[in-house]
Amino acid sequence: MEEPYQYRDRIVVKNPDKEFRLGEGRVSGYLSATLGILSLLAVFAYLYPSLLTTTELRQLYDAEKLQIVLKYAMYASLILGALAFFKNNGRYKLHGLTGICFTLVAFSLGGYSIPVGPVEPRKLSIGVDWLILAFLGSIVIFLTLEKLFPKYKDQLILRPEWGVDLFYFAFNHLAISAIIIFANYHVSHFDWAISASAQDFIGSVPLPIQFLVIVICADFVLYWEHRAYHEFKTLWPIHAVHHSIENIDWLAGSRGHFIQVFSERAMVMVPLYLLGVGQDALNLYVTFAALQAVLIHCNLGLSFGPLKYVLVTPQFHHWHHSSEKPAIDTNYSAHTPLFDWLFNTYHFPKDHWPAEYGTTQRLPRSVISQTIHPMKVWLRPFRQPKD
Numbered sequence: 001m002e003e004p005y006q007y008r009d010r011i012v013v014k015n016p017d018k019e020f021r022l023g024e025g026r027v028s029g030y031l032s033a034t035l036g037i038l039s040l041l042a043v044f045a046y047l048y049p050s051l052l053t054t055t056e057l058r059q060l061y062d063a064e065k066l067q068i069v070l071k072y073a074m075y076a077s078l079i080l081g082a083l084a085f086f087k088n089n090g091r092y093k094l095h096g097l098t099g100i101c102f103t104l105v106a107f108s109l110g111g112y113s114i115p116v117g118p119v120e121p122r123k124l125s126i127g128v129d130w131l132i133l134a135f136l137g138s139i140v141i142f143l144t145l146e147k148l149f150p151k152y153k154d155q156l157i158l159r160p161e162w163g164v165d166l167f168y169f170a171f172n173h174l175a176i177s178a179i180i181i182f183a184n185y186h187v188s189h190f191d192w193a194i195s196a197s198a199q200d201f202i203g204s205v206p207l208p209i210q211f212l213v214i215v216i217c218a219d220f221v222l223y224w225e226h227r228a229y230h231e232f233k234t235l236w237p238i239h240a241v242h243h244s245i246e247n248i249d250w251l252a253g254s255r256g257h258f259i260q261v262f263s264e265r266a267m268v269m270v271p272l273y274l275l276g277v278g279q280d281a282l283n284l285y286v287t288f289a290a291l292q293a294v295l296i297h298c299n300l301g302l303s304f305g306p307l308k309y310v311l312v313t314p315q316f317h318h319w320h321h322s323s324e325k326p327a328i329d330t331n332y333s334a335h336t337p338l339f340d341w342l343f344n345t346y347h348f349p350k351d352h353w354p355a356e357y358g359t360t361q362r363l364p365r366s367v368i369s370q371t372i373h374p375m376k377v378w379l380r381p382f383r384q385p386k387d
């Protein structure tokens with residue numbers, strides 16, 4: 001009989017030198033720099049809204065009210081920058097100075113009082129507004145949750161490779177309108193599959209049922225798409241980029257090859273399009289899916305009680321990211337563990353978390369080398385030296 005797998009605890013080494021602690025100038029330095037950069041980005045979005053904001057998102061916020069938030073962010077960046085700059089040890093002078101400089105440039109370009117007028121809609125734009133709002137929202141929701149209920153309390157906020165993941169986060173949000181255009185183009189090929197009577201029926205059921213139907217149909221598509229990325233040799237090098245993360249937190253989930261990012265959104269649009277559900281149910285699903293996608297990567301030790309049997313939770317998805325033998329090619333579901341359970345890919349030892357994350361063969365570590373990684377793998381048979 002095969003020996004049962006020996007689960008181990010993950011070791012996270014404490015690094016007090018890189019922790020955020022009040023009173024050292026580090027918190028104020030980083031906050032000032034972050035707010036300064038975001039403020040300047042926001043000012044550009046106010047100056048060129050047609051090019052730098054997202055048509056779909058613009059209808060959901062009040063640009064004038066957000067200028068009040070911008071005002072406080074700009075003053076906070078200046079004050080925190082000055083605090084970091086004049087702190088005795090001066091270790092974070094440069095961070096403070098960066099925040100102050102970015103904010104001063106933002107002020108010189110019009111700051112928080114740029115007039116807001118009607119915006120000419122553009123099909124293809126850069127989602128600077130989506131980037132800023134998603135970043136701030138993620139910090140408020142997910143970073144707070146991670147600090148309140150961490151699985152690994154010694155895991156740093158600025159853990160190794162945070163810059164790589166931040167780049168992916170920025171790209172995925174800035175490219176939102178290109179992703180939507182591609183997904184709409186993709187679903188237009190499925191007109192032949194639309195059934196007016198089925199759509200009428202779905203449109204007539206109560207909102208919670210519509211939502212449930214979307215979650216299950218979308219998860220079915222996401223399950224098989226995800227499984228294909230794992231099981232087809234040609235597709236794996238693309239998806240391996242997402243699996244190259246070795247420190248998992250709210251930001252790490254953003255890491256993904258652009259081909260995967262585009263194809264995943266395009267595929268999940270198909271059931272949504274065919275079901276023809278109402279706008280309210282659709283908005284509810286998109287919000288739920290976006291929040292859950294970040295949540296399941298979080299460094300979050302909550303057990304979720306009985307909810308863990310119906311929803312994909314951080315512990316369940318962390319197992320998907322493990323490089324330990326029993327966890328490889330398991331837990332593909334995105335919303336509910338149902339399809340993993342049905343199709344025999346369910347791996348959820350409830351009392352354990354992975355000890356190792358990542359791929360069995362380590363991927364290159366920079367964004368550029370990860371982006372060209374699939375091409376390199378595909379071309380490998382042609383590059384074998386002749387003997």
Ligand SMILES: [Zn+2]
Binds near residue numbers: 239243320
């Ligand atoms: Zn995967």
Ligand SMILES: [Zn+2]
Binds near residue numbers: 242253297317321
């Ligand atoms: Zn993941």
